Amino acid sequence: MSENSKITPGLSQVKAIAPYIGGRPISEVAREYGLDESKIIKLASNENPLGLPESAKAAMMAVMNDLGRYPDSNGYELKKVISEKLQVPDHWLTLGNGSNDILELVTRSVAQSGDEIIFSKHAFAVYPLATQAVGAKAVEVDAKPADLGHDLEAMLAAINERTKLIFVANPNNPTGSFLPGGAIEAFLKKVPSQIVVVIDEAYNEYLLPEQQYDAIAFVRKYPNVLVSRSFSKAYGLAGLRLGFSVAQAELTDLLNRIRQPFNVNSLAMAAAIAAFNDEPFLAQGAAINRAGYQQLTQAFTEMGLHYLPSAGNFVLLQVGDDDQAGSRVNLALLKAGIIVRPVGNYGLPKWLRISIGLPEENEAFIKALGQILGK
Template identity: 40%
Template sequence: MLVSKNVEELKPYQPGKPIKEVERELGISDAIKLASNENPMGSSPKAIEAVRSILAEANRYPEGGCYYLRKKLAFLLKMPEESIVFGNGSNEIIELIIRTFVQPGEEILYFDPSFAVYPIIAKAADRNYRAVPLRPTTFEMNVDDMMDAIGESTKVLFLTTPNNPVGNYIPYPQLKRLVEEVSTDILVCVDEAYVEYATQDDCRSVLDLIRQHPNLVVMRTFSKAYGLSGYRIGYAVGSAEIIGYLNKTRQPFNVNLLAQTAAEGALDDVEFLTASVENNSQGLELITATLDRLGIGYVPSQANFILIHTGGDGSEVFQGLMQRGIIVRHIPHPMITEYVRVTVGTPEENAQFIARFEEVMRQLGRIA
């Protein structure tokens, strides 16, 4: 056999459909993509300008350890420089964690549904993985369920909060309790990809717990609020020991020159970050007010997307919207098959989504 059984059986990650692909397939133009939780406001102007200024140097290898970016981020986070490692998106960070810390016969645990990459990477590495189901109906990520699931072979917990694709979160006091109660032999990895968008007081980062808990790792990305999805850059924060091991196993020059430079510029652009978060808050308010008016269910979100109950097969709403040039996401998970996930767009994009969504729902007979 050419490859191992786990690779043969692997089902790769399916991203949201690109705009150009949908326009080509359907013969349409001006499609709107609200499928991949990207920043609808684009990239930070300071990031763009910084990248333009460095293009002539792209014939050289980048700084291997992201020295200048790490220094700047450490200052902003008030963390030691040796406590930060960067990756080619947070996906690489997840892969590094599994490859570095999970040995054959050991397992990872994660809530389900959650970020689809956790089990994909584990399976590709031929490591064991187990899902802890969300509570039915409420979709709660119950920390007691996670702790009860821990077994003798458990090595890493992945907790995504706010949770993708649902949008809910684990309240800080519950996260703190889990971190304090879990054995120090288990790595607790908290994926905070959407934390910049959070507005609830108890939906906040656990960075402040790292100094007291050396088995805690916080993962973040520049893809969402900072608008750098196409550059592919994320990072992890943890104890110097944990980050030191990840630096041993990461590839040399794993973050390219343009990504490092763009991230530095983005960190300087507080105005852009603030505007992005405000646009998201206003967009969520508009969309949820419309759903309330129509009597349509949804999961309250602390992220830059919202999970909407369609009252039937969610794929039919997904297809109906796509035929009208609105690209959203239907995730064929048994728990959320009647839902679609919609990224918050610009005010104009949100208005178009609302109009087309009402049209599709009426056509399907799901609202009067």
């Protein structure tokens, strides 16, 4: 078939989607700029700088001989571990190929063309993508000016008879803004019961003790609430792609009706079972994150740079006053062998999102940034 041959046109809303672009891989940057891969530092994708926990490595090795067989499509063993720790029935759980899969599943389960889905400006890029894929209307509510976080009152005001779904990210990516549990529950009390509310907690494990709240209690209380969590961040399993959701039985049943068979592989489930209860690894990661946050933000303050307080494992940093600042500084950092995340696609062209790395990685970034900005 020639390149000029006509093919069946796709759905208009699908053809209009701009594909998601993740943080650039180390190998790609090395090829493009002629750099040594081993010397490149990646602070772009909010990955755990400790990498894969040893407990997960051992668990994966233990199931290697069974990889010739399909995984357990229901994920019984992993669901058992999660349900015991969170004290919820296992039939309230859905496993996803990353929490991204969960977000798309819930969107497909409850919304279609003509419906409306509400989320905040500067929130996770998958919300508008999932909305567009089902032909629903995206209702993007302006963020609060102070922290670029969710304005819950404005989101409530945006609800109408066509609203089917609301996304609330806490902490929010890429701004790092945080909503106290009390504010979220006050919001849930005012949302009509027929509208599904997703509380996206991909960065939940990084919350400080004084910030922590029980979102699972909201699920027990409100049948229209779904909590989404990820194994990609604090648990160090980003390359294995695994997330899960907690919701009452009726909503969970909808997700599992359209979930792909075998959407989570055997290695991922074995690793997750080990990592989920690896408290020393989680504690070590949290400590490194807290220290790294202080290391970065102290340097930003000394350089006179504006950043937003963050409850996640990243910091949103303003690197200039013009709309080319983010892309300009990002390019200079790439040439220096440091990968961060430009966020112009989030409507933040003056900013960069910096994942918190190991102390030496943070220091290399700080040094390169200072040289680029003349600080």
